[in-house]
Structure formats: structure tokens, C-alpha cells
Amino acid sequence: MPTHICIIGGGPGGNTCATVAAALGAEVTLVEREIVGGAAHLRDCVPSKAMIATGGELIELRRARTMGLEASGRLDLEALRARVRRIEEHLHCGIVELLSSQGVRLVHGTARLTGPRSVAIRVPEGGEEHLEADVVVLATGSRPRIPDWAPVDGRRVLTTRQAYPPPEMPEHLCVVGSGVTGVEFTHMFRALGAEVTLVVSRQQVLPGKDPEVAAVLETAFAERGVRLLKGARAVGIEVRDDGVTVACDDGRRVDATHALLAVGSEPNSEDLGLDAAGLATDERGCVPVDHNCRTAVPSVYAVGDLSGRLPLSSVAAMQGRKVAEHVMGLHVRPHRHLDYDKAASAIFTDPEVADVGLAEAEAHAAGRRTRVTKVPFATNAKALIDGDPRGFVKVISDPATGTVLGGSIVGRHAAELISVIAVAVRNGLRVSDLAESLLVHPALAEALAEAAL
């Protein structure tokens, strides 16, 4: 009898686990209450990046003037809405096709554990299906956090999931929260033509990121007319017919037409029947897991945002893959464990921000000796040709061995360029391996090789 795996949630964690497990010979049931592809495709990464791409085109059109071209752009909100839906639909169909081709059984319904190896599925037509499995994988993701002082109404006060695009284009948007999501939405709505005020609770956007990187982004925001309200924590929102007022803890107030909350997310762990399986959540509501994403109950695994590790699609998908391999008896040795410290991540602003591995500030804080080399794009031929020499590449290495430990990039196409450093960090390459690679000229990637000299 093949191993039967029941997966709850069809986001990147769940659907990757399903595909890999089925390819390895498992019998797989995947339960999804909304749409396969998950919040990643329907509500978070994909729609946000699709809108950012449209905003990016508008910025390019404006930049074209500096290259001797006359260009103008007018936003068609309905066409944008249709484009976002088309991309989501395309990706959704691709995943469903892949799952079906691997023989995964897809069940539309809401599932909960009824024991360590049993699941009840409430189906939309009414009634429940009960099934037994050898292994249950929880991949139910997360949703935007809504503080109790925020009167979200989907019209004037929005969560990120209500902004793809919102019913009406904000004239003046007040974005609350300056982490990754907050700065991406600030960039997106400013590029699409809204006036934007960003409430920043600390003294820099992207708290925790390299201050030099944050400074480049803040300069870009200032040049584009984004207003930063630093050192201010939002504590209330008043909604009127014609707009909103966001109140901050230091007494400052922002009058805007709309407010958007970007203050983190919380895991979908309620109503999952965790008790019935003998499981509990941690203080954040996440389901604790070990290095194999296994919970305290051996037949239950948890992946993706629910597992409380790095909340990224890419990480959820890799966890899903590792779980499938582990359940099917592959990769049980420690060197195959997922190393979250080596996950690359990017922020899709203009300029883009990306990093991987050890950060300079982190190394200093830990008293670790490192070699940091920095190359500004202002000295890179391709950046000058493209008319966008903002930002830099930083490579962090071990001074004794030359091993690449990490890197930060802020600039055009940073999200693509960081992959090179990610491969170096993951595989223990040395700076000389980067420096001696024969790269294309002219290319932005040449800055990576130079940073490794």
C-alpha cells in the first residue's frame, strides 16, 4: 500500500509537497478551501508583484524622458484589475494541471484534524468527508494582522488583500507599517499616481535591514515625493465619508483619503483541530516544528507561514519539498536540512532591495570578523547605460578563507542579481570564485564580481 499523505492548504507549501510526494509514489489528497495556489497566488505575492510591475512601467515611461524619449502613461484601473486576475488564473490552472498529472486527489473544502492521522473535510455542498492518512501536512498559511484600533472596511481602510487594486484609486494613501510589505505598497501606489504618506515606527524604513540599504530607498522615496512620518506609531484611525485620519502615539495625525495596514500577519491555526491531534501552538499562534518540519506529533508536519519560520513563498515551497522527501524516506541526514539563514529575499521597490546570508550589522553585533566589499552601481557601465546608477552591491566574506557569507544589493534588478550570491553562500564558494567568473559585459552582474575582488 502506498503511503497516504493528506495535505491541508494548497499554497506554495501544500502544493509543492503534494507534487513532490506524488512523484515519489505517495497517494496524496490535497484539501483547499478556496483556490489552489493559495494566498501566495491569489492574495499576496503574485497580485502585489503584478501591480508593482504596472507601476514600474509607469516609472520607466517617466525615466524614458531622460533618455531622449517623450512618453506618457495613463492608468486604466479596470485593465489593471483584469491583468492581475489573468495572471492569477494562469498560474492557478498551471498548478492544477501539474497536480492532476501527478495523480493528486484535489478536494475542495475546509479541513481539520480529528486525530493524529485523521481529518474531517467540510465540503461546500454541505456535509463532511472523513479520511485516514499515514501523514497529515498542515499548510494553511496566514492572513493580514488587523490591530483592534483599525476599523477595516475594505473601502477607506484596507488590508493588503483589499488593494489589488482597491475599489477606487486613493488620492492620498496613508500606509501604516514600514516593513517589507509597507514599503512595497508605498512604492506601488506612489508609482500608480497616489500621494503617499508612510508611517514609520522607527527611525528608518525596513527596520532590521542594512541602514545603508534603507537610506538608498528613503532617498528614492523622498525624490518621488513620498512623505515619511518617522518615529510614529499609529494607534487609531477615524473614518469619515470623504477620508480618514490616522492618529499616532506622539499626537501627530495624518489626513488622507485612504489608509492601508501593513503591520504583519497571523497564522491560520484556529479551527484546525490541533487539540484533537495532541498539538498546541506557540505564543504567536504558529505550530512549532523541528528541522524536518515535523511537529511534536510524529505523523503531523507543518510547513509555510503556519510553521513560524521565514514567511516567504520560496521557503514554504522548499519546506513542502523537504517534507515530501522526508516522509518518503529520502534526505533524512542533517546536511539536507533547510538552512533558513541562507534564504535569499527581495523587496520589490524602485530600486529593488535584496539580501542573503550574513548581514554586515549582524556580523558586527556578533563580534564576528568579516571582510565587507562594496561596489556602487555608479561605476557600472550597464547601470549608466540604463540610466539608473542608484545603489550598490555589498559582499560579506570570511577574511581568513574568502568564503562568501552574505550579500546585500540595492539597485535595479537586485532581486535577480542576489541569486548569484545565494548560490555562492549555499555552496560555500569563495570570493575568488565570483571574481574569476567570466561574466557578460556590460552587465549589472559585473558589480558582483568586482565586489568580490
Ligand SMILES: Cc1cc2nc3c(=O)[nH]c(=O)nc-3n(C[C@H](O)[C@H](O)[C@H](O)COP(=O)(O)OP(=O)(O)OC[C@H]3O[C@@H](n4cnc5c(N)ncnc54)[C@H](O)[C@@H]3O)c2cc1C
Ligand atoms: C503582500 C504580500 C506580498 C508577499 N510577497 C512575497 C514575495 O514577493 N515573495 C515571497 O517569497 N513571499 C511573499 N509573501 C509571503 C508569501 O505570500 C507567504 O509566505 C506564502 O503565501 C506562504 O505560503 P503557505 O503555503 O504557507 O500558505 P498560503 O499561500 O497562505 O496558502 C495557504 C492555503 O491554505 C488554505 N487553507 C487555510 N485553512 C484551510 C483549511 N482549514 N482547509 C483547507 N484549506 C485551508 C488557504 O485557503 C490558502 O489557500 C508575501 C506576503 C504578503 C502578505
